[in-house]
Amino acid sequence: MDITMTDAWRALRTHAEHFADLELRSLFAGDPERVGAMTLSVGDLVIDWSKNRITPAVLADLIALAETTRVADRATAMMRGDRINSTEDRAVLHTALRAPAGRTIVVDGEDVVPDVHRVLAKMATFTDRVRVGDWLGATGMPIKTVVNIGIGGSDLGPVMAYEALAAFRHPRIRCEFVSNVDGSDLAAAVSDLDPATTMFVISSKTFTTQETLTNATSARRWLADQLGADAVAKHFVAVSTNADAVAAFGIDTANMFNFWDWVGGRYSMDSAIGLSLMLAIGAEAFGEMLDGFRIVDDHFVSTPIAENAPAILGLIEVWYRTFCDLPTRAVLPYSRYLHRFPAYLQQLDMESNGKQVRLDGEPVTYETGPIIWGQAGTNGQHSFHQLLHQGTTVVPTDFILMAAPDHTNDQLAGVEAHHDLLVANCLAQSEALAFGKTADEVAATETNPALVNHRTFPGNRPSTTIMAPALTPSVLGQLVALYEHQVFTQGVVWGVNSFDQWGVELGKELATAIIPELVAPDEPALDHDASTNALIRRYRAMRK
Numbered sequence: 001m002d003i004t005m006t007d008a009w010r011a012l013r014t015h016a017e018h019f020a021d022l023e024l025r026s027l028f029a030g031d032p033e034r035v036g037a038m039t040l041s042v043g044d045l046v047i048d049w050s051k052n053r054i055t056p057a058v059l060a061d062l063i064a065l066a067e068t069t070r071v072a073d074r075a076t077a078m079m080r081g082d083r084i085n086s087t088e089d090r091a092v093l094h095t096a097l098r099a100p101a102g103r104t105i106v107v108d109g110e111d112v113v114p115d116v117h118r119v120l121a122k123m124a125t126f127t128d129r130v131r132v133g134d135w136l137g138a139t140g141m142p143i144k145t146v147v148n149i150g151i152g153g154s155d156l157g158p159v160m161a162y163e164a165l166a167a168f169r170h171p172r173i174r175c176e177f178v179s180n181v182d183g184s185d186l187a188a189a190v191s192d193l194d195p196a197t198t199m200f201v202i203s204s205k206t207f208t209t210q211e212t213l214t215n216a217t218s219a220r221r222w223l224a225d226q227l228g229a230d231a232v233a234k235h236f237v238a239v240s241t242n243a244d245a246v247a248a249f250g251i252d253t254a255n256m257f258n259f260w261d262w263v264g265g266r267y268s269m270d271s272a273i274g275l276s277l278m279l280a281i282g283a284e285a286f287g288e289m290l291d292g293f294r295i296v297d298d299h300f301v302s303t304p305i306a307e308n309a310p311a312i313l314g315l316i317e318v319w320y321r322t323f324c325d326l327p328t329r330a331v332l333p334y335s336r337y338l339h340r341f342p343a344y345l346q347q348l349d350m351e352s353n354g355k356q357v358r359l360d361g362e363p364v365t366y367e368t369g370p371i372i373w374g375q376a377g378t379n380g381q382h383s384f385h386q387l388l389h390q391g392t393t394v395v396p397t398d399f400i401l402m403a404a405p406d407h408t409n410d411q412l413a414g415v416e417a418h419h420d421l422l423v424a425n426c427l428a429q430s431e432a433l434a435f436g437k438t439a440d441e442v443a444a445t446e447t448n449p450a451l452v453n454h455r456t457f458p459g460n461r462p463s464t465t466i467m468a469p470a471l472t473p474s475v476l477g478q479l480v481a482l483y484e485h486q487v488f489t490q491g492v493v494w495g496v497n498s499f500d501q502w503g504v505e506l507g508k509e510l511a512t513a514i515i516p517e518l519v520a521p522d523e524p525a526l527d528h529d530a531s532t533n534a535l536i537r538r539y540r541a542m543r544k
Contacts, residue, residue: 138231150203157269292477314489
């Protein structure tokens with residue numbers, strides 16, 4: 001189906017012609033019920049999207065577009081195990097990772113839920129042993145530091161959640177995360193570690209990922225040089241689907257934790273890929289996080305589009321990106337513990353929907369995939385918020401805040417009052433972006449007429465605010481699932497496959513060819529473009 005030929009698409013194109021006339025001040029003044037009508041709840045999350053430049057007519061046509069593209073049917077198909085990842089002929093079942101025991105999800109004639117729970121139970125048994133000190137390293141000492149080695153989804157999710165749930169960590173277990181093949185990353189992670197109390201978790205679905213295996217090999221050498229090669233079995237575990245490669249590396253496959261080809265890397269933090277997180281926060285808290293995911297999963301698959309929080313947020317992004325030609329979205333968590341959340345969402349959204357080809361192989365003829373960026377508040381207010389408020393580019397913004405502070409430090413006098421200031425700043429930024437300050441309002445108090453234009457804020461900058469009582473494991477699960485299903489909705493409407501990532505392959509292939517050319521003892525024959533050939537020769541000369 002060519003979605004651009006549908007009535008809903010044409011209607012939205014017409015609405016977008018008048019986007020400049022959608023004025024938030026007027027929209028609020030003309031509808032006293034706007035906030036109530038444009039506030040949604042799911043689990044502990046309350047989502048106020050009233051400050052978006054959307055009218056009831058725009059919303060109705062966005063919902064019609066979702067119905068035309070069968071978003072609800074596609075969600076059902078995903079969750080029952082249909083092979084909706086058509087380019088790789090795979091099911092897409094990250095939702096099965098948090099399915100309750102007793103639910104049935106069949107893939108290739110097999111109910112996958114019991115296997116999911118077997119892996120979770122194995123993870124729980126293992127993490128309990130490490131956390132209580134029963135798992136001993138090669139010298140008989142308990143583990144104090146866990147180094148997670150992975151990249152992409154095998155790193156971004158676990159490190160984000162580890163940072164987010166700092167208040168729930170074991171007091172003795174510290175985690176480090178190594179992803180970059182830059183040797184400085186691994187060197188920094190192990191610089192102050194005692195190998196006798198260090199465990200490495202090697203996370204790679206295929207156990208062939210070049211960056212991960214390079215780091216893992218160097219980590220193994222670091223450990224073996226100090227404790228001997230036999231120590232590897234006590235200090236290395238694997239998260240993978242490739243038992244042969246794990247065994248060949250020297251890891252006992254009894255200490256390998258499985259996941260499945262129907263779990264995409266960027267959707268895998270709640271699988272065994274989250275082993276390092278479970279080691280830090282424990283099996284009970286990890287289970288609470290899975291419960292949070294499930295709350296939003298059930299809401300997404302059972303709630304009509306008009307009341308469906310992830311679907312509405314996904315449609316809002318389609319409106320801005322495709323019809324209003326706004327290329328970026330800022331995600332601003334007013335929580336220090338969520339400082340890695342924007343980076344996590346970059347992969348979730350941009351790797352999923354950064355596509356130029358539809359499911360049917362034809363090129364898309366409209367814009368897809370916003371550029372996601374951001375950082376924790378209030379730091380951004382003193383850097384890029386200038387552009388958000390007075391720049392020439394309109395940037396839709398997500399604000400995320402918690403009613404309770406993340407910290408639990410009772411020894412720091414007066415710190416509780418900081419949270420009120422933090423929240424006040426978040427709400428003020430949202431208000432200022434939406435309503436600004438007119439030239440007349442500035443002139444009423446500004447004594448220097450030359451500064452009036454400089455101090456005018458145009459406002460009319462859209463935002464959504466997501467609020468929860470506190471950053472608990474359940475709330476984190478709810479928040480991640482909210483964005484997962486938002487991204488899913490966008491992909492269905494755009495008609496792209498949100499679950500493959502062929503765009504990462506070409507660079508890997510070219511790097512494989514370039515590596516031997518960089519290290520060859522004699523001058524290699526080069527067959528790249530002129531610039532790349534010159535850069536290779538320059539690098540070789542500098543290395544000498």
